[in-house]
Amino acid sequence: MQNDPRSIGVFDSGLGGLTVLSAIRRKFPNESLFYLGDTARLPYGTKSPETVLKYALACAKALMKQAELKLLVIACNTATAHAFSALQDELEIPVVGVIESGVSETLSHVHLDSIAILATAGTIRSKAYERELKKQNFEGRIYPLACPLFVSLAEEGLTEGPIAQAISKHYLRQLPYLPDAVILGCTHYPLLLPTLKASLPHKTIWIDSGHATAHHLKFSPCLHQRGEARYFVTDAPERFQKVASQFLGQSIPIPDLISVD
Template sequence: MNDPRPLGIFDSGIGGLTVLAELRRRFPGEHFIYLGDTARLPYGTKSPETVARYALAAGRFLLARQIKLLVVACNTASALALGALRAALPVPVVGVVEPGARAAAAATRGRVGVIGTESTIASSAYVRAVEAHCQGVRVLTRACPLFVPLAEEGWFDHPVTRQVADIYLTDLAAAGIDTLILGCTHYPLLRHAIAAAVGPDVTLIDSAAAVAEEVDGELSRGRLGGDGRGRLELLVTDAASRFARIASFILGDPLPAPLALVDL
């Protein structure tokens, strides 16, 4: 296995960096190109047609950069555009919904909660995916629109964030979920506030680890493993200083690569 082509990782913005961080830990010898579509974020409040159009533009852009595999590190795009991306791109495409659902199905004792953006929850993609892996499971969902702005404000474990988490999650906790899928790549940043709201007996599923498993499988299956020279490119469609600040929370300060501005 010695395929020097890069892995492409795509998100509407910043949240996917939590997946990038996990992939870099797991595959230090790979070349990663991260593309954050920051000029058009967020996707989570937009319609399925618009999300699919944006995701295809991003996928084609990365394909032109000779990627060997695409990770869609955005729950909304995974929920709404994975089929379109797989049909359009001649490389393996890994989303975050399927690996997260599989991990939840393996962990649950029967009651799974799913939280995400309005679009992700409205798509029911997680519900279908969990049910496909786990007969008789009960899946309860809740959209949490303020979690992304709270994460982007840097209020990871702030009293306001704890209060919002209590409001959003009270019904799921009362319904007795035993497993909770963090169905948005921003949400691991709020892990402590979310855990406090649902209590210590609920297993939190962060799809980053599950995605890394699936990427590992694809690299082995396709004999796509890299050349051992780890590299990183960080591309954004809008260079607002906000992105750099939040990226530093996730990847460390200073950033491991400069932010480059690109136009889709």
């Protein structure tokens, strides 16, 4: 097996991509990871496709200035929907998004007749999940549902309690039927999973697209070292450090503040 000590880059609009980073670290503990949260410009889900593409290209280039990368993970569904193809064309390293893996993981469960997609308004408007589901031959019912306030709840650390419960119920009661599976089509949303699960039947299958992406990654591994993670943000590093440490269950250093313009 070939040894490749280069790092893996991961970027998101903010904290949500930490769900992907955490899954990658568990599966590949020897890999060095560079994480960028574009906290100055979140949320991406309310932005135009052109703006998201511009931001994603800037984030990718900023990460590649920080380290020699062997792989870039777009840990943001909205950025995957609007910038995946462009980043593949622009960069000389492999680029992985979260949508294809999320759909593949969903369809690994047999006998699904209905799937709900919870995502940002931008991801829902792109219809990227519907296209990928049809590409992978799903013929059942699909119900996309924009849940924009979930990002704010996650970024503020309000993932449980009465506020999160009320907003969760507000969105999920809009589903016209009880789906067999729910795709969490934003990497922020798994942070609210305990609250979300309380609003639907226990038999509902929940798919974390970020976790699925980590599970499906393929690359030449680093064989001879214990991997470390470095963190970068575009605004409010102290706030990111506080909330990220709560989410990860361990203290992380205050991230480096960088510009991606």
